[in-house]
Amino acid sequence: MEKQQEGSHKLLSKEEKKLLLKQWKASQNKKHMLSKTKVQKLFHYLEVQLAGNPCNHTLHFTGQWLERHLPPEKIGKVIAQIKGMGGYCDCEVLFNCYETYGSHERRGMTPGYSGPVQKEKDEAEKGDMEQL
Numbered sequence: 001m002e003k004q005q006e007g008s009h010k011l012l013s014k015e016e017k018k019l020l021l022k023q024w025k026a027s028q029n030k031k032h033m034l035s036k037t038k039v040q041k042l043f044h045y046l047e048v049q050l051a052g053n054p055c056n057h058t059l060h061f062t063g064q065w066l067e068r069h070l071p072p073e074k075i076g077k078v079i080a081q082i083k084g085m086g087g088y089c090d091c092e093v094l095f096n097c098y099e100t101y102g103s104h105e106r107r108g109m110t111p112g113y114s115g116p117v118q119k120e121k122d123e124a125e126k127g128d129m130e131q132l
Contacts, residue, residue: 033078036101038069046090055091062093 012020034042042065049061059079066075086096 032098032101033074033081034098036098039098039101041069042066043094046094050090050094055089057089059087059090059093061090062087 032039042062045065046061053061059082062082063075063079066078070078082093082097085098087093
């Protein structure tokens with residue numbers, strides 16, 4: 001075994017690692033302007049809207065939801081934050097934003113909904129099958 005070099009970091013115990021991870025997650029969540037609950041509601045709204053309407057590569061539905069649920073003075077800041085996370089259109093908001101809130105959890109929020117990308121693939125395959 002190698003000896004620790006002078007000035008190197010000590011190894012952390014499992015409990016110390018868990019505590020540091022918990023503290024980091026809490027600090028990440030505080031940086032978001034929308035609470036986890038509001039983000040879940042936004043995602044649900046987007047999933048429902050995109051199930052019936054293909055993404056038009058804008059933040060149309062995101063903007064609609066924000067206008068209904070936030071004071072006008074906060075909307076621009078939230079949109080800037082969403083774009084900073086890679087959400088330049090409604091479907092990108094679903095797949096790129098609020099990772100610290102549990103991105104895997106949110107994708108299964110609406111039972112039976114597989115997401116806009118999968119819906120487009122399913123429709124394309126259905127069209128291919130009808131041509132046969």
